[in-house]
Amino acid sequence: MKWERIPLGPLQTNAYILSHLDGTCVVFDPGSEGGRLVRYIEEQGYQPLAILLTHAHFDHIGAINDVIKKWPVPVYIHEQEREWLSDPLLNGSAYFIGEQVKAVCTPHCLRDEATLTIGNFTFELLETPGHSPGSISYYCREIETVFSGDVLFAGSIGRTDLPGGNYEQLMQSIHDRLLVLPEETVVLSGHGPETTIGTEMDTNPFLHGF
Structure with a gap:
């Protein structure tokens, strides 16, 4: 597997x-520029099996x-x-970009920390609220990688000043769900470059003293 x-987007x-290797793929957080994203997937010859969302802010679902459709x-x-x-007030698009982002679909709802298998992909679901109430991280043990959305970044953490955000809850999620992963785990965040659990434990100023 490779990631x-x-x-995408502003x-x-x-x-x-x-x-x-069989050509299938899953797509995490397709946030904007849908035409560009679809073309890229087509050019690579991938066959998508699912869209996995870490959370539903407008810049992750657009x-x-x-x-x-494709x-x-x-x-x-x-x-x-x-x-x-489907609610621009909840996903923030009504406030931040002046247009209404609505995903027209009937989603599969994740309810518990469990194992999710889609084709040849297996993820451990980690509930990591705080940035938003339903933030979820997907840990792929096979490639020692976690898709963390806007919970943990290289040198930073997710913002908690948006509706439904909670700083104490976010910090608890990071410590109880992410920092317990092996230190070599690659963290793929919603913005910015990748990092590792070990790097953030050692150098992230937001994680010290909590």
Whole structure:
């Protein structure tokens, strides 16, 4: 398996494509520039199996409609943010970009910390609320990688001043769900470059003294 990062839109939100040798892939957080993202997937010859969402802020969901129009695949989201997909007030698009982002789909709702298997891809679901109520991280043990959305960044943490954000909850999520992963685990965040759990434990100023 290999992962590819594609920063999209004005906020340069990271969409990730995780592909298998058999040509299948899953798409994480297709946030914007749907035409560009679809063309890239086509050019690589990938066959998407699913869209996996770490959370439902507008900059992580804006290209869903374009992707599922081309490939009618299931969309996975934590149940607490199901309604956010079609509600610009909840997903923030009504406030921040002056246009209404609505994902037109019937999502598969994730409810518990469990194992999710899609084709040849297996993820351990980690509930990591704080940035948003339904933030979820996907840990792929096979490639020692966690897709963390806007929970943990290289040298920083997710913001908690948006509706539903909670600083104490975010810090608890990071410490109880992410920092317990092996230190060599690669962290693929919603914005910016990749990092590792060990690097953030050693150098992230937001994680010291909590």
